[in-house]
Amino acid sequence: MKKVKLTKETSANEAVSTNLRSQLRFSSETGEIWLHEQRMLLVHADSHAKLRRELIETLGMDRARSTIMRIGYATGISDCELTQINRDRTNDHESFMAGPLLFTLEGNAKTTIPKLEINRKMGKFYVEALLENSWESQAYLRHYGESTEGVCWYLHGYSSGYCSAFMGKPILCKEVKCFAAGANHCYLVGKPVEEWDDSSDFSLMLNQESIADQLIGLQNQVVHLRSAMGGKTKLPSDIVGNSPAFLAAYELLSQAAGSQINVLLQGETGVGKEVFARTLHEKGARCKESFIAINCAAIPHDLVESELFGVEKGAFTGAHASRPGRFERANGGTLFLDEVGDLPLSAQAKLLRVLQEGEVERLGGTKTHKVDVRLVAATNVDLRQLVEKGKFRSDLYYRLNALQIYIPPLRERKLDILLLAKNFLKKFSAINGKKLRGFSDKAKLALLAYQWPGNIRELQNVVERGVMLAPNGTHITINHMFPSYRNDGHGEFALDIKGGLSAHQEASGENFCDAILSGKITMEQANDVLANAAVEKAKGNLSAAARMLGLTRAQLAYRLEHQHDNAIVKSIRSRKKSHLSGHPLK
């Protein structure tokens, strides 16, 4: 055996390399490969080369070059993030070397670094990289023969992206020698953009004006124009959603806005009832007048009447001055009564009288004041049940409930979760002055798997926490958002049951989430399990099952016809029927 001299540097490199390898997981059962929290692909270099050739032939050499450079640049940034997780920031040299090692591990080229002068604090950077067996140069030679200039575009973009992300400033790496142009190997030099005479390649790497982007932009415009022409619902910025259940509620709201009908908003805590009420006000004829909101559950019972109807001086001890109530203040506009089920019976009687007569009498007063108010009430309990128990007046109930709009909980709007999360990400990044790169793939799966008992408000809080905890320039990972997730050391995620499974959920839910989050079953397969469960629950009624899932009947029927069978999915299906064991899925 050859004796290896173990210098300090090679042992550090080996440690980095071992660490990177340990982040790599192949899951043959689900058809996924993970590197830390990013999904990877193992593809044939040859098919990649064919794709490259097709790009050259359809887009032309220059556009193909800048497209491939940009893909490389973006990958370099992602790999910098991957390699710098939990890395010691004090040793720039050692931290930097993780990049070339990963690049080598990914099979791009054997990369060695003959020269590296680096100091992140001072912003100083110079690198030379020697690349052997570059797959790009080999592919080019095979398809086109010898070139007169460097052809390793991906490499060129990748190294620039990696170095720029690492230094936190623009670094351009250029290929000064290329195997495809007759050199023994490819050779790169990298330094800050301003130190190059010609740095036009760098703007190509950032340039968004590629032909593909232009096409996508035009395509989006067409979709947008089409939907505008079709009179499709246009949503205001703080109401977001695409799921059928949500759009149905919004459509009803839009219709109600044009009339004066009393609207009762029904939905769980945190689904956005106040946003709906405000939207109703803003879309209606009263939009120039005030919108006054009051949460009946938040005000002590003995004060709620004076809050609503106002008080005259001396009406009771402590009433030192006369003041109008919310009804008078909302005159001409809209009054939003949240948690209306918590209103005490005496206040209910007064409220009914105000609605019938269109005038209020302040507490302790004798004069009446005319009021013209549109009332929007909201509740998270079933008012009809309160009526049956004698806790809510039936005449008031019918008065408030002229039109009921049911706002679905977030778990019935799976389609909207990532949309909303992205919106909150944008909002909180702006507030906190942060630049983040979105959610990691696993974080997205976790957002979709979670049950959201606190609905949109909870989602907002979770994303806000993620934005706060994720370092600048990185992706938000599961742990930034859900501290109760734990990594059990075998690369599997476990979900703390308190973290999200509502009490009525089936006991297999925890295992189900585990199976998704650890990559044992894919979201596709999880959807199949959900679809089957809904059909079972609806006793075979497809329309009812589709409603539970927030799908149309046709969508559900299609899904049932195209199921992705898998042993684990089957085991979850059969487990639901038989005994529920506490063991994780094997």
Ligand SMILES: [Zn+2]
């Ligand atoms: Zn080359």
